[in-house]
Amino acid sequence: MQRYGMVVKIRPDFLDEYVRLHANVWPKVLEKITDCNIRNYSIYHYGDLLFSYYEYIGDDYEADMKKMADDPTTQEWWKVCTPGFIPVEQRGPNEWWTEMREIFHRD
Secondary structure: OEEEEEEEEEOHHHHHHHHHHHHOOOHHHHHHHHHOOEEEEEEEEEOOEEEEEEEEOOOOHHHHHHHHHHOHHHHHHHHHHHHHEEOOOOOOOOOOOEEEOOOOOOO
């Protein structure tokens, strides 16, 4: 199992809509998350930041992320959510959520 922490900024005028959307995530989006070996997925808000945490239990992260990105329902979900995002300055190319480096963990 591998842990991931990600961060993105959110437009203040979009926060209420983002919270509303995540109160009722589309079932097929949730199914795809599970199908792509993601577990224990959470999103937190602080100031103008969103922080996500999840655990990946598969053995080919790149392939699973491609499978998710190629899914038509997930693409539609992202079209609804990403207009509210402002990528952080240190992001990679074509990246909305930016991976964070884990510096401490204790089970």
